[in-house]
Amino acid sequence: MKILLVLLALLPLGVAYYQLDNAIDPIKMLYSYTGIGAISLLLLSLAPSTYKRICSINWLRYRKTIGLLAFVYALLHVSIFVALDSEFDFVTIFEKSLKKPFIYVGLIAFIIVLLMALTSFKKLFAKFSKYHKAVYLALALALLHSFWAQKVAGVFEYGIVAVGVVLLGERVWAKMHHNFK
């Protein structure tokens, strides 16, 4: 089941690769696929505990895999910026980030996702799992970054907000009714 989850999650990258030759702006297309992939998987990583509370279906064992897949997408997204878009030229990176301040918001979100990925392995997770609540901050920052990058919010952004509000709303409700585990 985990292999199926990984294959399904990586499928959009295959589609992006396939569409590269016909893309008008290949770098922008790759930013979209990897950015949307990262934010969607980050949101999906919240679903297993909601599912357990609402439907008593225990998919918590997939949460780490989903979280690590979100990190892989975010890492690819940042690599597009550093390698393809800025060609490892750090002067360009600095100049671009001054013109596109939304990049700093993305950077903070990326650092949170990176630290969560690094501390998701056994010993470190036992020690740092309480800090994994930072996923909410990473999601909010990634959403702000995405809105800001797009200048106009599309169906995707509003969709992420709607799902985010439902998942967060369920958590607040569960906490108020002492059903939060």
Ligand code: HEM
């Ligand atoms: C150092 C960190 C980051 C950098 C440098 C970066 C860079 C960018 C750039 C340049 C764009 C605009 C692309 C364009 O339309 O021209 C963008 C868009 C986007 N980024 Fe990031 N990003 C970073 C972190 C993140 C993270 C951590 C996430 C998600 C978890 C993310 C999600 C997105 C999304 C969803 C979009 C909008 C894509 C679309 O709708 O087309 N970014 N990012």
